[in-house]
Amino acid sequence: MRHTIALVDDDRNILTSVSIALQAEGYATRIYSDGESALKALSENPPDLAVCDIKMPRMDGLELLRRLRESPAGATLPVIFLTSKDDEADEALGLASGADDYIAKPFSQRLLIARIAAILRRADLTRRIAAGEDGNGPGGEALPDKLERGRLTMDPARHEVTWAGRPVSLTVTEFLILEALAQRPGVVRSRNQLMDAAYHEDVFVDDRTVDSHIKRLRRKFRLADPGFAAIDTLYGAGYSFADD
CATH class of the missing domain: 3.40.50.2300 (Response regulator)
Structure with a gap:
């Protein structure tokens, strides 16, 4: 189409x-x-x-x-x-x-x-x-399952995120960065790895771009939960997700 x-x-x-x-x-x-x-x-x-x-x-x-x-x-x-x-x-x-x-x-x-x-x-x-069609993507591939990590729930097919049952509105880029972190809790992801997850391979962005997205992610989740601290920073190495 x-x-x-x-x-x-x-x-x-x-x-x-x-x-x-x-x-x-x-x-x-x-x-x-x-x-x-x-x-x-x-x-x-x-x-x-x-x-x-x-x-x-x-x-x-x-x-x-x-x-x-x-x-x-x-x-x-x-x-x-x-x-x-x-x-x-x-x-x-x-x-x-x-x-x-x-x-x-x-x-x-x-x-x-x-x-x-x-x-x-x-x-x-x-x-x-929404149209009630089969649970596959346009090319017949299976739709990704929901990702649940502690109080975090992510639904890639619907682009929906909740924290402790509260909806959190994310951009596509923010969603992809968070998804890359939440897929392997506790594993440190470098900025380059997060850029690869969120951007097309032909697109160049600098380290500060990823840092800015992490800052916005934290701010949005703290609106839902002022005590949110699930995204950890390992200075000089990258970021990780704490599965509490």
């Missing part, structure tokens, strides 16, 4: 370059230069995924997503936000609004394409499950 990706950004260069890159990967694309022009089109004829800038004139990405979530067609639309570099306020607002992931500008097109592919795989599996 050929997926359709909507791109919403007031930067014409980004719209053009990303659209060309996605089409080269086999995606169909639709482009919009602001949130206001995108709202009606995405509500009436939703794509499979939307990539939206947050800071735009007329209607910013946060307001666009809020309005989309109010419509039946846009309620479950996967969305990736493009944010200002190192702007944690933008990231927090975007995820609180229901975005699936965020990428800071300037960004690698390879990274964006890898995130799009990962989110679409999960969205396709979720649709199959």
